[in-house]
Amino acid sequence: MNAPAKILPDSQTITSVHHWTESLFSFRVTRPQSLRFRSGEFVMIGLPNEDGKPLLRAYSIASPSWEEELEFYSIKVPDGPLTSRLQKIEPGDEIILRPKPVGTLVLDALLPGKRLWMIATGTGIAPFASLLRDPETWESYDEVIVAHTCRTKEELSYGAAIVDVLPNDPLIGELVGDKLHYYPTTTRAHSAIEGRISDHIRDGRVFESLGIPAWQPEADRVMICGNLALNKDIMALCKGLGLLEGANSDPKHFVVEKAFID
Structure with missing residues (x-):
C-alpha cells in the first residue's frame, strides 16, 4: 500500500x-x-x-x-x-x-578536552538532549556536566527525564558510567539548588559541589544555549578564564548557539 x-x-x-x-x-x-x-x-x-x-x-x-x-x-x-x-x-x-x-553546538567545533560542560536555560536544553544520547559525546570526554537553569522545578522536567535514563540506556549506558554530573537550578521557585548558573560558576559553588576544578583551557570545553543574558554572561566568564570561542571551521574551548534564544 x-x-x-x-x-x-x-x-x-x-x-x-x-x-x-x-x-x-x-x-x-x-x-x-x-x-x-x-x-x-x-x-x-x-x-x-x-x-x-x-x-x-x-x-x-x-x-x-x-x-x-x-x-x-x-x-x-x-x-x-x-x-x-x-x-x-x-x-x-x-x-x-x-x-x-546547521549550528555551532557540535563536537567538531571544540578542541579535544577532559570535561564537557553543557549550560542551558529553558528550551536551550534541546541540543544537549541530542548530544547526551550520542555515543561520541561519552567517548570523547572523561566527564560531562549538564547545568540547566529554569524558573521552576516543573520546567526542569524534560531535561531531568533525559538525564535520568542515560545510565541505563541500552546503547550508551556503559559509556556514561560515572561520567555524568547534573546540576539543575531554579530562579523563581524553591528547589535543592537555587539561583542562576552563572552566579554559581562565578563564586565557585558549582565546582565545589561537584568536586570539579574551575575551568581551565587545557581541560574544559563549554557549550552554551539559552537566553541572551545567559549567553553573554557565560561567554564573559569563559573569556575571563582564558577560554576561546570556537566554530565549525576553527575549533576552540567554548561554543554558543546564537541562532535563537528561548
Missing part, C-alpha cells in the same frame, strides 16, 4: 506529543530519508500562515543523529505567530521541516 501523499511542501508527520507543563511541550516527527545531521544542530520547522506561506522558526533537533524519528522541544507562547498554533498539534498532523541542518 502506498504511503499517503504529503499535503505541505517539505512536510513531515507528527508521531507523538508530550505536554510537560502549561508552557512547555515536546513532539516527535517522521524523519526525511535524506536528512543527515550532527547531534546538536538545528533545522527550520513551522506551519503555513493564513496566506499559505511558510512560517518557520529555528528549532534544535533534540533527538540524536542515529534515531529514526526527530524530536523537538518547544515553549508555548499564547500570542506567538508560530507556537500559538504549534502547541495544538496532534499525532497525524503535518508540519513543515526544511532538511538543512
Whole structure:
C-alpha cells in the first residue's frame, strides 16, 4: 500500500506529543530519508500562515543523529505567530521541516578536552538532549556536566527525564558510567539548588559541589544555549578564564548557539 501523499511542501508527520507543563511541550516527527545531521544542530520547522506561506522558526533537533524519528522541544507562547498554533498539534498532523541542518553546538567545533560542560536555560536544553544520547559525546570526554537553569522545578522536567535514563540506556549506558554530573537550578521557585548558573560558576559553588576544578583551557570545553543574558554572561566568564570561542571551521574551548534564544 502506498504511503499517503504529503499535503505541505517539505512536510513531515507528527508521531507523538508530550505536554510537560502549561508552557512547555515536546513532539516527535517522521524523519526525511535524506536528512543527515550532527547531534546538536538545528533545522527550520513551522506551519503555513493564513496566506499559505511558510512560517518557520529555528528549532534544535533534540533527538540524536542515529534515531529514526526527530524530536523537538518547544515553549508555548499564547500570542506567538508560530507556537500559538504549534502547541495544538496532534499525532497525524503535518508540519513543515526544511532538511538543512546547521549550528555551532557540535563536537567538531571544540578542541579535544577532559570535561564537557553543557549550560542551558529553558528550551536551550534541546541540543544537549541530542548530544547526551550520542555515543561520541561519552567517548570523547572523561566527564560531562549538564547545568540547566529554569524558573521552576516543573520546567526542569524534560531535561531531568533525559538525564535520568542515560545510565541505563541500552546503547550508551556503559559509556556514561560515572561520567555524568547534573546540576539543575531554579530562579523563581524553591528547589535543592537555587539561583542562576552563572552566579554559581562565578563564586565557585558549582565546582565545589561537584568536586570539579574551575575551568581551565587545557581541560574544559563549554557549550552554551539559552537566553541572551545567559549567553553573554557565560561567554564573559569563559573569556575571563582564558577560554576561546570556537566554530565549525576553527575549533576552540567554548561554543554558543546564537541562532535563537528561548
